[in-house]
Amino acid sequence: MIKFQFTFAVCLLALGTSVALGQNIQGSAHDFSNDNWNTTGQICIVCHTPHNADATVTNAPLWNHATTTATFTTYNSATMQATTGQPDASAKLCLSCHDGTIAVDNYGSQSGGSHFISGGPRIGTDLGNDHPISFTYNSSLASQDGGLHDPSTTNSGLGGTIAEDMLIGGKMQCASCHDVHNGSGFAYLLRKSNAGSALCLTCHDK
Numbered sequence: 041m042i043k044f045q046f047t048f049a050v051c052l053l054a055l056g057t058s059v060a061l062g063q064n065i066q067g068s069a070h071d072f073s074n075d076n077w078n079t080t081g082q083i084c085i086v087c088h089t090p091h092n093a094d095a096t097v098t099n100a101p102l103w104n105h106a107t108t109t110a111t112f113t114t115y116n117s118a119t120m121q122a123t124t125g126q127p128d129a130s131a132k133l134c135l136s137c138h139d140g141t142i143a144v145d146n147y148g149s150q151s152g153g154s155h156f157i158s159g160g161p162r163i164g165t166d167l168g169n170d171h172p173i174s175f176t177y178n179s180s181l182a183s184q185d186g187g188l189h190d191p192s193t194t195n196s197g198l199g200g201t202i203a204e205d206m207l208i209g210g211k212m213q214c215a216s217c218h219d220v221h222n223g224s225g226f227a228y229l230l231r232k233s234n235a236g237s238a239l240c241l242t243c244h245d246k
Contacts, residue, residue, distance in 0.1 A: 063225035069161075070220060070229070077145040077155045086147050087133075087220075099129045099208060106146040106153075108136045110165045115172040121184040122175040122212075131173045134214040138163045177212045177243070178203075189245050196242055197232055206231070206242070 065071055065083055073083045089104035097107055112135070114124045127135055136142045140162045143153025156162075163170060182188040191202035198205040206216040217239060219231045226232065232239050 063222055065221045068222035068229065070222065072144065075155070086144065089148060097129070097132055100133055103133065104147050105133070105136055106142050107132055108139050108142050110135070110139050110141045112139070113166045113168045115168055115170060120172065122172060122177070122181055124172050124175045127167070127174045129174070129211070129213060130208055130215050131213045134218075134220070135163070139165050141165065171217075173211075173213050175212055176210055177207055178210060187245050189243055191243070194242075197238070202243060212243075 066073075071083050072078045072086050073081050078086065085104060087105050088102045090102060093102040093104060094100065094107065095103070097103060100107075112127055114126070116124070137144050137157050138161060140156055140158075143156050145155045146153030167173070177188070177191050179190050179192050182190045189202065191207060194202050196202045196205040203210070207213075208215060217231060218229045219226075220229060222229055224231055226234075230239060232242070234240065
């Protein structure tokens with residue numbers, strides 16, 4: 041128990057994670073500590089490590105997991121003003137399990153891996169029917185689109201503006217809507233409640 045508390049505390053301190061009282065990654069969908077393939081019994085180590093981390097991916101804090109090299113089919117629409125490309129930065133980290141090409145247990149010094157995500161959480165490499173990610177969301181895009189709030193001035197409901205609280209490097213990414221560490225405690229690891237489409241309507245003016 042002492043080992044777990046120390047490891048978890050180090051992970052939180054290293055990442056600067058803000059965890060809401062009573063809500064954290066422990067017991068969430070991203071807690072793999074009790075899975076039979078995780079022989080360490082630790083939570084953080086599947087994604088993060090305090091030593092010998094992979095620093096090749098932008099915005100990858102102390103990354104410890106194999107990173108996807110897949111080529112993705114991205115979302116496209118005649119009415120979309122944003123320019124999308126291949127997933128980058130933190131989105132690649134999410135997809136390094138959720139695209140189904142990398143095993144969840146392919147982390148640290150372990151190679152290969154045989155435990156892949158299945159079912160609903162497995163998004164695959166065709167993102168054509170998923171919310172677009174890795175695109176720049178700024179005042180210019182909001183003005184061109186006409187159906188988006190200005191991220192630099194619109195309150196996110198999380199304490200600051202959309203740009204401050206939800207964008208990563210000025211881009212919409214998976215973590216714009218999902219909190220991988222379950223800090224808010226909402227279903228599907230959402231960053232805020234989507235009751236009445238509240239999360240969607242934070243950015244979309246409909």
